Structures are given as structure tokens and as C-alpha cells.
Amino acid sequence: GAVVSQHPSRVICKSGTSVKIECRSLDFQATTMFWYRQFPKQSLMLMATSNEGSKATYEQGVEKDKFLINHASLTLSTLTVTSAHPEDSSFYICSAYGPQSRGDGETQYFGPGTRLLVL
């Protein structure tokens, strides 16, 4: 299957600072990437859809100015958590449409996630 990487895998920062998370498609091009947030033992919640060369589409209730998304190339999307606060601590996961190993259509492949802890 297609490989999606994320960096960093975990980050600890002080309240008020900004944190950037990178999501890369390693062996395919991704015009669309997705950012999810997951709290412990809960499901994934879609935050935003990142489109290469255009503005991201945010889900209802997600602050655009808090979570800045940039999709500068066909293999890279970044999520910047601005002025992070303890309530932003969570597990952030990105995904991208990638080619299936067999069959038709596309499937979302997920990065390994980034654990953010804001002190």
C-alpha cells in the first residue's frame, strides 16, 4: 500500500507557542490530504480537508485561525497549531488518497500520527 509519513511523531511545547506538523505522501502524489484529531480511546474526528494549491476546507467547529493548513505541493501538507494551549493536546493524524494495491478507485492511507502535549 501507499505510505504516508508524519513528522514529528511527538512534540511537547509550552502554552502560547506554535507547533507545525508535516504530512508527506512518500511514493505517490496527493492532491487532497486530510487532518484528523483523536482523543484517547475515541474515534477520529475530521478537522479539515487540505487541497493542493487552494485553501483548506474546515469542518464545522474547527477554528481556521487556530489550525492553519498549508498544502504547498503534491506530496506535503502541514498543520500548524497556533498559540497552542493545553486543551489542544491530542493525537493528530493525517491521511491521503492513494492508489489501491488492487482493484479500482482510491483509498485513504494514514500517517502514523503526531502526539502533541501542550504544557
Added chain:
Amino acid sequence: AQTVTQSQPEMSVQEAETVTLSCTYDTSESDYYLFWYKQPPSRQMILVIRQEAYKQQNATENRFSVNFQKAAKSFSLKISDSQLGDAAMYFCAYYGNKLVFGAGTILRVKS
């Protein structure tokens, strides 16, 4: 809006036995995709199996198979010959124009 319901928060299965995880969904669309994803303790989401709604044949992938009942909007996952490595959180997901996840089912495998 589409919703996905997994009514089993936790399930247990003996090694080498078979277990079925339930999933129902709600949609007014006729063309969509359904997925089962596995999330082990590493938290890496792994695609287990995928089903296109227009296909009547149930998808299979080695020890994993689904029972897709379109009229009933049901999409259960059967794991045969369960292995210790199958222990994980399993998410059912629906894709129409975006991926919507169920709450997940924790699967424990007993040796």
C-alpha cells in the same frame, strides 16, 4: 449527514476462533464505499478491507471478510482464525464525500 454506528465497545475472542464485529450506517446515497480500519497500540491506522456499495459480492482479504447488507445498511467484519496480532481497535468507516468513522470496537484476543 451520514452516521456510522458500532454497537460493541469491546469484544473478546479466543485465539484461532472466529469473531464478528458489527457496524451499521445511515445514508441516503446509493453510491459509496465502506471500510474497516485497524488501529493497534502503535495507533497507526491500517486498512483491513474495503467494499464498494455497487458490488453485491462481499469483500474478502485472507482471514478477513465482510457481510455487506445494503438494504439493511449493515457492514459486519468477520475475522477467522483469530491471532494475537489481531488485537486492536477496529473502526468501521463510510465514505460518500468524506470519511466518517464509527466509535470503534476494542478487540481482545485471548491465548
